Amino acid sequence: MDEKNLQMIMGLIMHSGDAKSYAMEAIQAAKTNDFAAAEVSLNEAKESLIKAHQSQTEMLTKEAQGDPIEVTLLTVHSQDHLMTSISFTDLAKEMVDLYKVINGR
Template sequence: MEGLELICFQIISFAGEAKSSYMGAIHTAKAGNYEEAEKMIKEGSNVFLQAHKAHADLIQKEAAGDMTETPNLLLIHAEDQLMAAETCKILAVELIDTYKRISILEAKEA
């Protein structure tokens, strides 16, 4: 495996790992461990950046006219996974904030 196929699988792998970290952060925050949840968001973001860099490199390669491979269904899937991971992060951050606010409100009522 080499070239475009390899890059696509790298994007898919990094995006999947990032998405797993974001989902784990949601579950961790729901259990009340916000510090660990924030750590998981950061870990996911670091992995996501690797996926994003691989994708950006492909875009630059194509813009420069250096891309010899034809974009294919695998690349579309990789881009879909990249976007899904990004959306998952946005939602995870919002949910963590919501869980924190709920905890504060519940503590005031107790």
């Protein structure tokens, strides 16, 4: 695997992992009724997912142009990270909203 492909894959893993971490921070903030911090963390998660999607788009564009990336365990792992982070961030948004309802906000 060449350096450019490895950078795209690692970018996908890194930004997806960041998104999941920010989503967890949002849940933890909501648990302590710090909804301002929860919203900041959710916005950070969203920005990280945008960056992850940009890495994925680079990979897809490269393949569409006839230069596919070799599918390795690392490639599959990067896609798994992205999908997990998207689901986790969506769930975190719902949990923050639920904590708001529970606390009458």
